[in-house]
Amino acid sequence: MIGAILQTSFRSLRRDRGAFVMSFILPIGFFTIFGFVFGSMRGSSTPRVHVLVVDEDHSAVSRSLVRGLLREPSLDAATHPKATKENPAPADYTDATAEAAVRSGDAPAALIIPAGFGAHPISFGPRSGSGSSSGRPTFRILHDSADPVAAQVVAGMLQKTVMMSLPATMATAGSQYFDQQVGGLTPQQRKQMDAGLAYLRRLQDRGGTDSQNSQGGGASNSAANFSGFVAVDIQDVVGKSKRNPMIAYYAAGVGVMFLLFTASAAGGSLLDESDSGALDRVLSARVTMTTLLAGKMTYSALLAFAQLTLMFLWAWLVFHLDFFSHIPGFLVMTAVTSFAVAAFGMLLASLARTRGQLAAFSTLIILTMSALGGSMFPKFLMPPAMIRVGYFTFNSWAISGYTKVFWRDEPIRSLGPEVGVLVASGVVLFVLARWFARKWEYV
Amino acid sequence: MLMNADSANPAPPHVESLPLVVESVVKRFGAVTAVAGISFEIAAGGCFGLLGPNGAGKSTLIRSIVGRVRLDLGSIRIFGEPVGSTAARADLGWVPQELAVYPLLTCRENLYAFGRYQGLSGKALDDAIAWCLEWAALADRAKSPAKTLSGGMKRRLNMAAGLIHRPRLVLLDEPTVGVDPQSRNRIFEMVEALRTGGTTIIYTTHYMEEAERLCDSIAIIDHGQIIAQGTKEALVARAFGSRISVTMHFGATRVDLEAWAAARGGTAQGGTGQNGTSQGGTGQGGVVLCSVEKPAEIADLLDAASRDGLEILDVTMQRPNLESVFLALTGKDLRS
Numbered sequence: 001m002i003g004a005i006l007q008t009s010f011r012s013l014r015r016d017r018g019a020f021v022m023s024f025i026l027p028i029g030f031f032t033i034f035g036f037v038f039g040s041m042r043g044s045s046t047p048r049v050h051v052l053v054v055d056e057d058h059s060a061v062s063r064s065l066v067r068g069l070l071r072e073p074s075l076d077a078a079t080h081p082k083a084t085k086e087n088p089a090p091a092d093y094t095d096a097t098a099e100a101a102v103r104s105g106d107a108p109a110a111l112i113i114p115a116g117f118g119a120h121p122i123s124f125g126p127r128s129g130s131g132s133s134s135g136r137p138t139f140r141i142l143h144d145s146a147d148p149v150a151a152q153v154v155a156g157m158l159q160k161t162v163m164m165s166l167p168a169t170m171a172t173a174g175s176q177y178f179d180q181q182v183g184g185l186t187p188q189q190r191k192q193m194d195a196g197l198a199y200l201r202r203l204q205d206r207g208g209t210d211s212q213n214s215q216g217g218g219a220s221n222s223a224a225n226f227s228g229f230v231a232v233d234i235q236d237v238v239g240k241s242k243r244n245p246m247i248a249y250y251a252a253g254v255g256v257m258f259l260l261f262t263a264s265a266a267g268g269s270l271l272d273e274s275d276s277g278a279l280d281r282v283l284s285a286r287v288t289m290t291t292l293l294a295g296k297m298t299y300s301a302l303l304a305f306a307q308l309t310l311m312f313l314w315a316w317l318v319f320h321l322d323f324f325s326h327i328p329g330f331l332v333m334t335a336v337t338s339f340a341v342a343a344f345g346m347l348l349a350s351l352a353r354t355r356g357q358l359a360a361f362s363t364l365i366i367l368t369m370s371a372l373g374g375s376m377f378p379k380f381l382m383p384p385a386m387i388r389v390g391y392f393t394f395n396s397w398a399i400s401g402y403t404k405v406f407w408r409d410e411p412i413r414s415l416g417p418e419v420g421v422l423v424a425s426g427v428v429l430f431v432l433a434r435w436f437a438r439k440w441e442y443v
Numbered sequence: 444m445l446m447n448a449d450s451a452n453p454a455p456p457h458v459e460s461l462p463l464v465v466e467s468v469v470k471r472f473g474a475v476t477a478v479a480g481i482s483f484e485i486a487a488g489g490c491f492g493l494l495g496p497n498g499a500g501k502s503t504l505i506r507s508i509v510g511r512v513r514l515d516l517g518s519i520r521i522f523g524e525p526v527g528s529t530a531a532r533a534d535l536g537w538v539p540q541e542l543a544v545y546p547l548l549t550c551r552e553n554l555y556a557f558g559r560y561q562g563l564s565g566k567a568l569d570d571a572i573a574w575c576l577e578w579a580a581l582a583d584r585a586k587s588p589a590k591t592l593s594g595g596m597k598r599r600l601n602m603a604a605g606l607i608h609r610p611r612l613v614l615l616d617e618p619t620v621g622v623d624p625q626s627r628n629r630i631f632e633m634v635e636a637l638r639t640g641g642t643t644i645i646y647t648t649h650y651m652e653e654a655e656r657l658c659d660s661i662a663i664i665d666h667g668q669i670i671a672q673g674t675k676e677a678l679v680a681r682a683f684g685s686r687i688s689v690t691m692h693f694g695a696t697r698v699d700l701e702a703w704a705a706a707r708g709g710t711a712q713g714g715t716g717q718n719g720t721s722q723g724g725t726g727q728g729g730v731v732l733c734s735v736e737k738p739a740e741i742a743d744l745l746d747a748a749s750r751d752g753l754e755i756l757d758v759t760m761q762r763p764n765l766e767s768v769f770l771a772l773t774g775k776d777l778r779s
Contacts, residue, residue, distance in 0.1 A: 277541030281604070284509040284537050285560040286529060442513040443472075443506065 018356030026364050030371070048076040048384070049153045052098040052110040055079070057137075059118025061169050066113070068165025074157050076384075078107075099142050102237050105400075105408060108150035108380060109143040111158060121162070121169045121230070138231040144238040146249065146407055147380040151234045162230050168201040238408055246378070247319040248406030249399060253375035255311040256337060256398045257366065259304045263345025264362035266300035270349045270440070271358060279440055289441050293350075293434055297342045304338035321406065329405030329412055336422040337398045343429035344394065350436035369393040397421050461522070462487050462534075462612040462643040463508065468517035470503050477503040479667035480517070485612075485660075490634070490644040492658030494651070494765075496773050500667035501647060505616055508645070509537045521612055533561070536610035538602045540617045546590035550581050550600050553589055554607050561608035575603035578633060595626025602633065613637060614645045619653060631657065651766040661765070665773045675765050682771050683763040686734040689741055690761070693728050694754030700729040703751060707744065709733030728756070 013019055053069055055062050069077045081090045081101075093101070098110035114137035139158060143151035163170060175193055179185065185193060270292075273279040282292060312330060316323035323330070348365070352358035370376055372386065373395025379387055390396040401418035404410040463485040470478040477500045485491045495501040506512045508519055510527040521531040544553045554572045558564075563571055576582040579599035584592060589600055602618055615634065619627045634657055638644055648654055654661055655675055662672040671678050689709075693700065700711040711731045735741055741760060748755055761767070 276546075277539045277543035278545065280506075280509075280511055281537065281539055281543040281557070282560055284511060284532065284535075285557065285608075286532050286562045287560050442511060443503075 016356055018354065018358075018360035021360040022363065026360070026367070029364055030367055048074060049109065049150045049157075050076040050078070050107045051150070051154050052093050052101055052107050053077050053079050054093045054095055054098045054110060054112045056095065056115045057113050057117040058115075061118035061121055061166060062113045064165050064169070065117075065162060068161040069111070069157070071165075072157050072161050074153060077111075099237050102142050102144050103408060104410070104414075105144065105238075105403065108147035109141055109154045111154055112140040112142065114138060114140070117230070121166060121173050136231055138233050141232060141234045142237045143234060145236045146238065146246065146403065147378070149380060155232050155234060158230065158232060168197055171197055247315050247321045248402055249374075249378065251311050251315040251321065252333075252399045252402035253370075253373075253395060255308045256341065256373075256395045257370040257375040259307055259338070259341045260344060260366040260369065260394070261362070262303055262307060263300045263341045264348050264358065264366065265345075266303060266342070267296065267345035267347075267349030268352075268355055268358050270296060270346075270437075271352060271355050274440060275355075283441065289437055290434060293346055293430070293437055297346050297430060297433075300345050301338040301342035304341050305334055308334045308338065326405050326409075329410075329415065330402075332412055332415055332419060333398065333401040333405060336419050336426070337394065337401070340394050340398075340422040340426040340429070343426040343433065346433035347429045347436070350433045350439075370395055372396070374399050394422065394425065460487065461485065461520075463491075463645065464520045464523075465504075465508070466518050466520075468504070468507060468519060469515045470500075470507060470512055471515050476667050478507065481664070481667070481669055482517075483662055483669060483672060485643060485645065487611075487643050488638070488641055489659040490638050490646055490657050492654040492661035493645055493647045493664065494649075494654055494661060494769060495664035499665045499773070501664050502616075503667075504664065505614060505647065508614060509535065533608065534611045536605045536608065536613040538605035538613065538615045538618055540620060542589075542597050542601050544589045544597070544600055544604055547588055549586050549588050550576065550592070550603075551585040553600060553604055557604040558607040563608055571607050571609065574609075575607055578606070578636065579603040580629060593626075595622045595629065598622050598626065598630065599633070602630070606637075610642070612643045612645070614647075616647050617649065618646075619648065619650065627653075651764065651769060655765050663769060663772055670772050671768065678765065678768045679763050682768045683734070686736055686763075687738060688761050688763060688767070689733045689735055689744060690757075690759045691731045691733070691744065691748065691755060692757040693731065693748070694756050695728050696753050698751055698753055700731055703753070704731040704733065707733050707747065728754075 013023065051069075053066055055066050066077075066079060069075060070079070078093075080092045081087070083090055091097075093110065095112055098107075098112070101107055102110050116137040117139075120136055141151050141154050141158075143154075145151075175185075175197070270279065273282070279292075283289065312321065312323050312334075315321035345362075348362050349358060352361060370393075372390045373393030374382075374390060375395045379390065379396075379399075382390070397418045401415050401422075404414055404418070461484050465481055465483050468478050468481045469476065479500070481500075481504060493501060493504070503512060507514060508521075508526060510532070519526045522534045524530040524534070526535075545556065548556065551572060554575050555568065558568045558571055573582075576585050579602060581596060581599060581603065584596060589597060592600060598618060598621075602615070605615075606613060618634075619630050622630070631653070634644060634646070638657075644657075646654065646657055658675070660672070660674055661678060662669050663678070664670070671681065673681070704711040709732050711729050733744060735744070738760065741758070745755065745758065763771075
């Protein structure tokens with residue numbers, strides 16, 4: 001008896017493509033995405049952190065440090081923007097341009113090497129000469145607190161790089177400190193010390209020790225609370241006044257993911273009406289397929305708009321998101337996001353032949369888009385290649401736009417790329433949906 | 444939305460007054476020809492029955508009439524206008540076989556939606572909804588969601604939704620499928636009321652008695668062609684003349700029933716003997732089908748059977764009806 005039940009169940013599963021996909025293809029597909037996201041980090045606990053480096057010291061020591069930072073495998077350091085056709089030789093970042101870049105989201109952090117660092121490379125020891133008011137120049141890390149990892153990584157890697165790329169400078173400064181505290185070395189000790197320092201200088205001039213072969217040799221991750229070899233001051237340049245840096249991000253991310261499901265389900269009403277015969281009846285009246293699709297899409301977009309509004313109002317109510325100060329930007333982003341996901345839902349419905357197919361493929365596509373687009377985990381946890389792939393998803397563009405509005409307090413005109421991509425995508429998807437919907441028009 | 448190049452041409456004057464003119468319509472699906480050159484016209488004011496077994500091409504023809512099929516050849520005009528045109532859509536009301544209503548909407552909301560799809564609004568729409576609810580005897584269920592209605596009520600709502608714009612030509616596709624006798628009778632009354640009001644009706648059904656009761660003229664379709672067309676009486680007379688069919692069941696006999704029947708212009712077929720087999724002249728029973736001009740001639744058949752020693756188990760006489768015609772023309776083999 002149980003054998004007959006098993007046989008019937010397996011035969012039914014085999015012939016229900018939707019259920020088959022949901023059972024086998026979806027988990028594998030999803031696992032693959034997570035594997036790419038987290039498996040490509042090659043043993044590192046976090047992906048490379050993009051950091052802008054500003055050298056205000058311009059000394060040999062600071063240049064050695066910059067070289068060390070550029071070689072540091074945990075960092076994706078840059079001293080200037082990438083060259084373009086319009087600007088083949090871009091100028092180095094300054095304090096101001098680096099801060100602007102962090103504010104606009106080009107990088108999560110910028111490291112400012114202070115003037116006087118070459119003269120006073122360590123934050124302990126003898127205090128003399130020019131420099132900061134304390135006599136010890138302080139590094140500054142300007143960071144976007146939406147990425148809570150970046151500043152900590154940069155601070156830690158800075159301590160490590162200082163030790164790895166400036167061995168001679170560190171040893172010299174240390175010997176001076178020792179001299180001052182202990183009362184000097186004997187001539188013999190001095191001679192041996194100088195010989196050792198000469199070796200370290202040669203090593204430092206060649207670029208320091210090879211940090212790539214010395215994993216784990218850096219400073220503590222809690223460098224912000226440890227003065228370390230160099231003094232570091234971490235400054236929030238974005239979101240200083242924000243209560244919760246990730247609320248807008250996830251309101252958009254989670255909102256868009258469920259919007260996609262809602263749009264898919266709304267588009268699925270076409271399949272229901274096709275099955276019931278109502279679609280035939282409607283199309284035999286004075287309603288054209290284009291009108292019908294446009295009507296369905298408008299409904300779906302309005303539903304999506306209401307969902308996103310509710311999501312952000314909830315974020316305001318529970319998580320104190322500053323909603324009412326960002327109404328214009330919210331309206332723009334919500335309108336274009338709703339339009340794009342509604343068109344996406346229409347396309348999925350017009351491609352599917354049955355509700356089962358629609359459910360299976362929309363689940364697969366939406367979860368994939370959401371994983372790649374940043375709805376499930378923050379983009380700063382993703383490798384750069386995955387972030388680039390994410391640009392092919394609605395989630396990524398919507399999150400980017402909402403982040404500009406709610407996090408960076410950017411003006412509406414800055415939403416141009418997001419609005420352009422989402423509107424263009426919506427138009428293209430609607431045209432495709434109309435093309436595939438021909439199957440319902442005539443036989 | 445034009446179905447073919449021919450339909451773009453203006454209709455001849457006599458066609459403009461005809462509710463429906465189907466000319467040489469051909470529709471193929473790959474190697475299968477579903478409609479193979481059908482032509483017919485419907486006069487205003489009557490009820491035209493469209494009959495055919497499953498797979499005969501009837502559904503394709505219906506969908507062609509409502510503009511849901513791209514024809515390979517031929518044209519269809521509704522009151523002189525090509526199907527698919529705005530004027531043709533306004534003049535045609537379609538009640539599909541499926542319950543093509545929104546289950547979560549109430550009766551009134553369904554009628555409102557389909558009224559809007561037909562371009563109605565304001566008072567015209569309100570009046571149309573009121574008329575439909577009254578006509579379909581659903582006024583007291585106007586606020587009930589469609590999914591909560593009984594099967595008969597759903598059928599009536601389905602019909603009302605097709606007539607919300609008060610079309611001059613109505614296509615009713617098997618409107619009584621799955622309803623009880625009371626609801627069926629109510630639907631007959633609704634159809635008769637429409638016909639009385641001057642609406643031209645195309646009625647498809649698999650129930651021959653419905654076609655006999657409601658239809659003035661009938662076309663029988665098979666293999667994508669109209670194989671017979673006319674009034675019920677004309678179809679019967681053409682198929683059977685005025686003869687009466689007689690079916691005689693005989694008990695076990697050694698008489699050759701096939702020869703016996705052939706001698707009297709009949710056939711021995713499908714008869715079941717006492718042991719469940721059929722054949723004549725093998726010591727088993729059988730069935731003989733004959734026809735007579737007058738009832739009195741049955742006595743001659745009975746006398747002959749007695750003379751030949753046949754044991755008569757049962758004799759039935761039947762005047763041919765539409766079902767006889769249908770089965771005679773389309774055969775008794777099962778269709779898809």
